[in-house]
Amino acid sequence: MSLYRVCNCQATGCYRCAVDYVVRQFDGNPNCECRRRAGPFCIDCEARMYSDGRELIVEFGKATPPYRSLTSLYAGIAGSRGDSIEHAIIMDTKDRERAAANLLQSAEHDPLAHDALLRIVADCAKYGRLVPEQMREWAFLALTGQLERPKQKGKYPFATIDRDRAISTLISEVVQWRGLKATSADEERGTSACHAVAEGLGLLRLQPDSYSAVKRVWTQRRRRRPNPSFLRHLGSSDG
Ligand SMILES: [Zn+2]
Numbered sequence: 389m390s391l392y393r394v395c396n397c398q399a400t401g402c403y404r405c406a407v408d409y410v411v412r413q414f415d416g417n418p419n420c421e422c423r424r425r426a427g428p429f430c431i432d433c434e435a436r437m438y439s440d441g442r443e444l445i446v447e448f449g450k451a452t453p454p455y456r457s458l459t460s461l462y463a464g465i466a467g468s469r470g471d472s473i474e475h476a477i478i479m480d481t482k483d484r485e486r487a488a489a490n491l492l493q494s495a496e497h498d499p500l501a502h503d504a505l506l507r508i509v510a511d512c513a514k515y516g517r518l519v520p521e522q523m524r525e526w527a528f529l530a531l532t533g534q535l536e537r538p539k540q541k542g543k544y545p546f547a548t549i550d551r552d553r554a555i556s557t558l559i560s561e562v563v564q565w566r567g568l569k570a571t572s573a574d575e576e577r578g579t580s581a582c583h584a585v586a587e588g589l590g591l592l593r594l595q596p597d598s599y600s601a602v603k604r605v606w607t608q609r610r611r612r613r614p615n616p617s618f619l620r621h622l623g624s625s626d627g
């Protein structure tokens with residue numbers, strides 16, 4: 389693996405500068421030793437990429453099985469009143485009860501709703517809180533192995549929504565700020581924004597890192613995406 393060099397010419401349409409732009413958005417160091425081996429990044433890279441205000445990387449974490457960060461986010465969203473959905477965390481008894489009510493029905497068929505309920509039980513155990521009444525029977529059955537987690541064929545369909553939105557934003561920023569075309573007819577050697585984003589993500593060892601996958605995200609960006617069913621009736625709660 390050769391050393392990654394920043395271009396810095398800042399010329400409109402410079403492909404190298406476009407890749408730099410992508411790498412910079414994550415504050416990643418593509419030359420760190422940890423990129424050359426499998427497994428997690430080093431503490432230094434983790435700290436840089438996950439420092440406050442860098443929510444971009446979080447969207448990629450949410451898209452990765454077993455979806456732990458998505459699960460805790462879901463638990464929070466299901467308990468929120470619809471006003472602060474983005475950064476919801478379960479705060480009080482009422483939030484937990486609301487989350488339980490929203491998640492229980494979906495938990496029969498949605499594995500992450502199931503996981504989010506377990507997360508609520510775990511939080512209650514950790515902080516010495518009461519498990520919401522309506523989910524106590526469910527919690528007993530789930531924890532004693534009498535209730536199976538719903539099966540998921542293939543990827544979890546909702547997991548990549550936020551990540552793909554972040555990728556589309558990156559592509560349009562590269563088009564706008566670095567003056568590249570969004571896509572290119574030359575998949576192999578093209579120098580489009582989708583190529584730059586794919587290369588940048590690859591340098592940061594993030595997925596997707598192929599032109600075809602990044603281009604697919606771009607061409608499908610306006611397609612309506614489904615939401616988990618427990619999110620659909622949010623906002624109608626008492627508050
Ligand atoms: Zn340049």
Ligand SMILES: [Zn+2]
Nearest residue numbers: 420422430433
């Ligand atoms: Zn590192």
